[in-house]
Amino acid sequence: MTTDIASVKAIVFDTFGTVVDWRGSIIADLTQWGNDNGIDADWAQLVDAWRGRYEPQKDRVRRGEIAWTNIDDLHYEALCTLLPEFGLSNLSDAQRLHVNRVWHRLNAWPDAVAGLTRLKKRYVVGPLSNGNIALLVNMAKHAGLPWDSIFSCEHFQRYKPHPDTYLGVCRQMYLEPHEVIMCAAHNHDLDAARSVGLRAAFVPRPTEYGPGQTTDLEPCADWDVVASDLQDLATKMGV
């Protein structure tokens, strides 16, 4: 394994789920906000329903049914559609915007900041996320993520798993695909990265989707690295 990854110069990270705990963060944030503002709802069910719209919404862009639309706008549209089911039709525009921006306020998994800080000593580290630029910048400041740069699919106007996203990072950084390793808690993301020549590191996040998660509990292929978390990834990457 050491030989395999000796050429790696940059590590790019799926972010939602791999680096930050979106579900736990959103439930905690909106529960507090609801309590502070006298707004009651089943926030856990809301976030699960909201996330349920995530891939179908991106698919509309991927299939060309709608023009490029960033994640904040896709989230907002889905949120407004869902609010009536949760008894929240009366939220003002400002409140809807605040709720939508919860994705900018996600917290890191407990190992993430320390792991990235170690990895940053030797490697270029950055998100390679479907999240848009402002979202990723604001999230990094909120969660203390020490990125070297932000690689957002918004820069490429393509959503993962389009090859332009993985190869776009390589082109911008003048790196060969085998010099970049994609780290994700999602096997399908790694499969797409590997298919265009990148290395792949799997980190399981078995509670990303809550206690009943059934997917991505194990690596589904012989990924270049399998680590228990980002601290373990740092150890396995030699830093």
Add this chain to the structure above:
Amino acid sequence: MTTDIASVKAIVFDTFGTVVDWRGSIIADLTQWGNDNGIDADWAQLVDAWRGRYEPQKDRVRRGEIAWTNIDDLHYEALCTLLPEFGLSNLSDAQRLHVNRVWHRLNAWPDAVAGLTRLKKRYVVGPLSNGNIALLVNMAKHAGLPWDSIFSCEHFQRYKPHPDTYLGVCRQMYLEPHEVIMCAAHNHDLDAARSVGLRAAFVPRPTEYGPGQTTDLEPCADWDVVASDLQDLATKMGV
């Protein structure tokens, strides 16, 4: 002044000259490299001649005479043209590439890292530079610049002072122009930023071009902030 800048949420920095000492860094780097490799040249004259091609080269892109070309490629072309005058025609391709990449290895002015670290506590900080993405990422790692994100003209495929560069940052970050302040050691950059609504902060770098510098020794307009260096800027921005 405090009222004027109270709405500022992000500070973007011209980088060559404002944050890093390109001339001093390049002379020191290439002198050392020349000594290590038995290559003798007047490196100070080379860097001055090289920088002399910088605006004319970008002008070719600005006028549409050539397609979008990033700074590394413009630097490389200019370097190869200059080498014969400096007795360096025999440099190999690998040596030319190493010399060209000296722009990725620039050092910060003495106040820059500490000043940016303070500013980062309250503001989004990033370069807004004509330098390309890889150059800015590698430079940040080399010099320890704690950017929140990299805003490169390569993202916008336009060189400053085109409005798309300044307004591109605002659009990506969902900020109004008055919420962004451009910091530069160059009055013309601030003039362009202000003309599209951004705030402007001047920091003099009176030896950027060496001991005989004659321009940008003083602010040429009533910029929103005039600071002696980035530590002083942090103080004047309230952090």
